[in-house]
Amino acid sequence: MSNAMRTPAGAINVERYQGAVAEGRFRRLWNTNAPGYLFLLPWLIGFFGLTLGPALISLYLSFTDFDMLQSPRWVGMANYVRIATADPKFSAAMHVTLTYVVFSVPFKLTFALLVAMALNRGLRGLTFYRAIFYLPSLLGGSVAIAVLWRQLFASDGLVNAALSQFGIEGPSWISHPNYSIYTLVALSVWQFGSPMIIFLAGLRQIPQDMYEAASLDGASKFRQFYKITLPLLTPVIFFNAVVQTIDAFKAFTPAFIISGGTGGPINSTLFYTLYLYQEAFGNFRMGYASALAWILVLIIAVFTAFSFLTSRYWVHYDD
Amino acid sequence: MSLRVSRRNFVAGGATLLSLSALGTSAFAQEQRLRLLWWGSQPRADRTNKVSQLYQTKNAGTSITGEFLGWGDYWPRLATQVAGRNAPDVIQMDYRYIVQYARRGALAPLESYMPAKLNLDDFDKAQIDGGSVDGHLYGVSLGANSAATVLNTTAFKEAGVDLPTQATTWDEFARMGAEITKAGKRKGMFGLADGSGGEPLFENWLRQRGKALYTADGKIGFGVDDASEWYDMWAKFREAGACVPADIQALDKNDIETNTVSLGKSAAGFAHSNQFVAYQAMNKDKLALTNYMRIKADSKGGHYRKPSMFFSVSAQSKAIDLAVDYINFFVKNPEAVLLLDVERGIPESAAMREVVAAKLDENGKVALAYVSGLGDLAGKLPPPPPAGAGEGELMLRNIAEQVGFGQLSPADGGKQLVTEITQILARG
Numbered sequence: 001m002s003n004a005m006r007t008p009a010g011a012i013n014v015e016r017y018q019g020a021v022a023e024g025r026f027r028r029l030w031n032t033n034a035p036g037y038l039f040l041l042p043w044l045i046g047f048f049g050l051t052l053g054p055a056l057i058s059l060y061l062s063f064t065d066f067d068m069l070q071s072p073r074w075v076g077m078a079n080y081v082r083i084a085t086a087d088p089k090f091s092a093a094m095h096v097t098l099t100y101v102v103f104s105v106p107f108k109l110t111f112a113l114l115v116a117m118a119l120n121r122g123l124r125g126l127t128f129y130r131a132i133f134y135l136p137s138l139l140g141g142s143v144a145i146a147v148l149w150r151q152l153f154a155s156d157g158l159v160n161a162a163l164s165q166f167g168i169e170g171p172s173w174i175s176h177p178n179y180s181i182y183t184l185v186a187l188s189v190w191q192f193g194s195p196m197i198i199f200l201a202g203l204r205q206i207p208q209d210m211y212e213a214a215s216l217d218g219a220s221k222f223r224q225f226y227k228i229t230l231p232l233l234t235p236v237i238f239f240n241a242v243v244q245t246i247d248a249f250k251a252f253t254p255a256f257i258i259s260g261g262t263g264g265p266i267n268s269t270l271f272y273t274l275y276l277y278q279e280a281f282g283n284f285r286m287g288y289a290s291a292l293a294w295i296l297v298l299i300i301a302v303f304t305a306f307s308f309l310t311s312r313y314w315v316h317y318d319d
Numbered sequence: 320m321s322l323r324v325s326r327r328n329f330v331a332g333g334a335t336l337l338s339l340s341a342l343g344t345s346a347f348a349q350e351q352r353l354r355l356l357w358w359g360s361q362p363r364a365d366r367t368n369k370v371s372q373l374y375q376t377k378n379a380g381t382s383i384t385g386e387f388l389g390w391g392d393y394w395p396r397l398a399t400q401v402a403g404r405n406a407p408d409v410i411q412m413d414y415r416y417i418v419q420y421a422r423r424g425a426l427a428p429l430e431s432y433m434p435a436k437l438n439l440d441d442f443d444k445a446q447i448d449g450g451s452v453d454g455h456l457y458g459v460s461l462g463a464n465s466a467a468t469v470l471n472t473t474a475f476k477e478a479g480v481d482l483p484t485q486a487t488t489w490d491e492f493a494r495m496g497a498e499i500t501k502a503g504k505r506k507g508m509f510g511l512a513d514g515s516g517g518e519p520l521f522e523n524w525l526r527q528r529g530k531a532l533y534t535a536d537g538k539i540g541f542g543v544d545d546a547s548e549w550y551d552m553w554a555k556f557r558e559a560g561a562c563v564p565a566d567i568q569a570l571d572k573n574d575i576e577t578n579t580v581s582l583g584k585s586a587a588g589f590a591h592s593n594q595f596v597a598y599q600a601m602n603k604d605k606l607a608l609t610n611y612m613r614i615k616a617d618s619k620g621g622h623y624r625k626p627s628m629f630f631s632v633s634a635q636s637k638a639i640d641l642a643v644d645y646i647n648f649f650v651k652n653p654e655a656v657l658l659l660d661v662e663r664g665i666p667e668s669a670a671m672r673e674v675v676a677a678k679l680d681e682n683g684k685v686a687l688a689y690v691s692g693l694g695d696l697a698g699k700l701p702p703p704p705p706a707g708a709g710e711g712e713l714m715l716r717n718i719a720e721q722v723g724f725g726q727l728s729p730a731d732g733g734k735q736l737v738t739e740i741t742q743i744l745a746r747g
Binding site (some may be wrong): 023041068069070097150155156171172174175177259260261262264265266267277280281282283284286 | 394395398399401402419420423424425426507565566567568569570573574578698706707709710713716717720721724726737
């Protein structure tokens with residue numbers, strides 16, 4: 001490694017300044033930073049080659065008619081106009097996705113917080129439970145779990161077997177248009193592991209003496225939660241909410257597996273990403289699908305910006 | 320530690336790499352390579368790979384690699400590879416997509432290789448036409464099949480209901496279904512699958528009425544009355560308990576594993592004849608194949624022998640000659656054909672059909688007997704469906720579900736289906 005990396009930050013600046021005068025700013029900067037960029041290279045190649053490049057190409061394709069077999073044909077705003085004015089499936093898919101986001105994110109976060117608080121009470125074997133509860137998050141996106149979910153919520157699945165104990169004869173939840181989306185919400189809530197781990201870390205940050213002082217003053221457990229835990233946890237809640245919302249917008253695998261790629265029954269599980277996939281690879285409309293993708297990016301950006309704007313009214317940072 | 324490479328070293332190293340890669344190409348240039356891509360399950364892959372090995376032993380200096388995926392994943396992969404100029408040489412093609420791929424220049428025309436290199440003399444003429452688009456041959460049929468009803472004969476027997484025959488009408492079949500449901504010998508089992516969203520069923524029914532799904536010039540081939548009556552017929556079947564309710568039918572993802580017969584939810588279901596072997600393998604009960612029912616005692620011509628799948632050659636291929644030779648081997652070499660059996664359908668070549676027929680096992684014979692015994696139920700092969708037919712199929716099913724779950728009346732369902740499909744076809 002070069003010497004510069006071992007000297008304190010202040011020293012580098014001086015050295016750089018002198019270097020720039022002596023032998024040219026860029027050569028000196030290059031000598032200092034080249035190893036850094038070299039180590040970054042794999043990531044840089046990935047970022048430009050696999051993320052930014054394709055993203056820009058898809059932006060271009062969104063203004064074309066492209067069936068993947070012939071060259072793209074420029075159509076201007078036609079794809080976007082169709083999305084906005086003449087695509088009932090777009091609104092259907094948007095409706096399904098928003099339902100999924102609105103139900104899955106709050107339930108998942110609440111559940112994650114509850115479990116995190118339970119685990120934070122100095123349980124024996126904490127690491128074991130933590131691992132167990134985290135497990136579904138690792139498995140959740142997989143095909144096997146989506147298949148398992150089909151079994152659980154089918155007409156003769158475990159859920160209905162349990163309900164029949166109480167004399168209730170349930171429908172086939174997974175394949176009924178009124179309920180299918182909620183089985184997918186349940187699947188998402190079940191994967192509460194990663195927000196839970198973050199909540200757990202957040203809870204550990206809250207100074208214990210605050211709770212001690214509060215109990216001395218006679219504050220109830222609920223009041224302590226409401227007045228201490230929640231406010232001090234808002235940065236973590238905010239982070240989790242933003243990340244989980246973005247994730248929920250992008251959900252694809254469960255709906256794809258459970259409906260066999262159709263988004264059925266009756267478009268009830270036609271997630272936005274699934275519709276996009278159908279248009280691109282089922283109907284060979286890569287241009288239109290690219291436009292759909294950019295609309296999704298826009299929607300997620302608006303949601304995230306909105307969250308950041310409102311955050312100043314409810315997120316409390318220590319400093 | 321220094322990460323620097325001197326310019327001299329760099330150039331030297333680069334030159335070495337370059338010369339090495341040049342060595343590589345010259346070494347491999349002797350060997351002719353062929354890439355195959357097909358959809359299907361493991362047993363199909365085993366059979367196909369055995370044929371490839373056989374071909375390699377008989378043709379020294381050729382190297383054939385194959386890749387296979389499930390139906391759903393296959394089309395995205397193929398489209399991506401074609402778009403990326405990385406298409407496989409030999410492509411398994413479906414009747415639904417051949418027009419789309421051929422018209423867009425992705426497939427190589429093969430008629431100039433006939434008959435010297437590609438000998439299809441004893442093929443059914445209609446099946447060769449099935450692989451032709453705009454007067455060029457783009458696909459060689461790998462076998463014939465036909466849509467079929469799968470019967471769980473054990474369940475029929477338990478309920479004391481006779482199996483349907485070639486004379487059975489839909490109304491009679493529905494009565495049989497209702498009887499099986501009513502007998503209730505097995506928990507959760509109904510008589511029939513709900514076929515209202517099944518495209519082959521709807522097409523068969525339309526053809527018996529002298530209509531079609533699509534016309535030869537790619538327009539919609541039926542009217543609101545037809546579609547409404549179709550949905551209405553199944554609504555009555557559902558009401559009578561002849562077929563499964565909508566939430567059970569919706570479990571069917573249009574594959575063998577989730578068909579209501581395989582799930583034990585119905586005693587009769589709807590499939591294709593070449594799938595029979597796989598169906599029987601999934602079911603402990605004894606299964607049988609029969610035709611789709613007649614709409615009236617004297618109506619006919621609903622069925623047709625369909626090329627179950629083709630081998631096409633990519634227009635991008637650098638080894639078209641070799642690809643054609645391989646395909647010719649695949650459909651005309653007795654050893655290869657015996658390895659393939661009737662898993663891809665019944666061989667189109669009359670000579671090869673005899674070779675296979677002599678060695679078929681019991682389940683293979685069922686499919687063969689079924690397709691060759693269709694009689695007056697079989698009619699002419701319809702023209703290949705237009706682009707957008709895939710969307711049309713989803714729409715038929717979507718509206719069938721809306722009717723099934725009571726969100727639409729059969730009459731409105733029929734109206735909507737015609738409107739939607741007309742729009743889909745106009746969009747292309």
